Amino acid sequence: MAGLVTLRDVFDARRTIAPWIRRTPLVRSPSLSQHTGASVYLKLETAHETGAFKIRGATNAILQLAEEQRANGVVTVSTGNHGRAVAHAARRLGVRAVVCMSKLVPENKVSAIRALGAEIRIVGKSQDDAQEEADRLVAEESLVLIPPFDHAHVVAGQGVIGLELLEDLPELDCALVPLSGGGLIAGIAVALKAASPKIRIVGISMKRGPAMVHSIEAGKPVQVEELPTLADSLGGGIGLNNRYTFPITRELVDDYVLLDEPQIAQGMTHLYRAEQLVVEGAAAVGVSALLNDLIEPPGKHVAVIVSGRNVDMDMFTRVVTGQYQFPA
Ligand SMILES: *Cc1c(COP(=O)(O)O)cnc(C)c1O
DSSP states (O other): OTTSSOHHHHHHHHHHHTTTSOOOOEEEOHHHHHHHSSEEEEEEGGGSTTSBTHHHHHHHHHHTSOHHHHHHOEEEOOOSHHHHHHHHHHHHHTOOEEEEEOTTSOHHHHHHHHHTTOEEEEOSSSHHHHHHHHHHHHHHHOOEEOOSSSSHHHHHHHHHHHHHHHHHOTTOOEEEEEOSSSHHHHHHHHHHHHHOTTSEEEEEEESSOOHHHHHHHHTSOOOOOOOOOSOGGGOSOOOTTOOSHHHHHHHHOOEEEEEOHHHHHHHHHHHHHHHOOOOOGGGGHHHHHHHTTOSSSOOSEEEEEEOBOOOOHHHHHHHHTTOOOOOO
């Protein structure tokens, strides 16, 4: 994996996105510090304007384009946090953005992306149909595809989180990172492991479809069945032709933890009641792992990446009041 994404790329990303992205706070968690006996800190990626860290990678990927490419516009198929990030970043940078999606995408998601100023293309009945339309726009109209994780500039953009952690907590022993496609953990790992190979990096996914963990076990990218989960931002595959995040994760990530749905709900509930934070399921997994003593020993100084806050508030309320019906 050597050199796929380097520390230098992460520093370059930081300089590139600095005028556009806020530096997020790192706050000590008294409740989790007490529970673990370690000093536990929360990296609040919820503080971004779009409510999730994906704005870092998307902004870097767009700003790194050549002038001529930028003039053609960008395209993506994500309707989640990455789609929002691309739409938001493109509008602020004055770049045309198209988001392709299938007819099955619920209206509230469609209007959220439209409100951010992106053009919406609704095609077909599946994610594959949406991807085909995106590929067509790339081939025929020269738009540039901005993928959600498997892209060097996206990984480097997310890696800026690692630089901020090192500045705010130089004695860091362990980072707990939500894991799906691996852009977040790969970027953070490039930064932290360059500072010290002793910093332990733990990837945390849900038991319901942990694509990267199954791929690491298989020694190559594999497909997983997608199941409904509270950590919906962690769903989906890593891409069978994965080029960046699979090799980087395989080389640099130390451990993996898998959580069941009640454990994810427990993390969300704890952050709400003990830290007064509203977060989505994917963002709560590090806290869930600590509460269930699944990171042993966590080290003296632990950072938990709280990755986003885009959650349906009616569902959130059911979760934190114990009224949520877990999927069968
Ligand atoms: C995308 C996302 C993740 C996972 O990031 P990957 O780079 O796909 O591993 C975690 N949390 C939230 C809130 C996300 O939107």
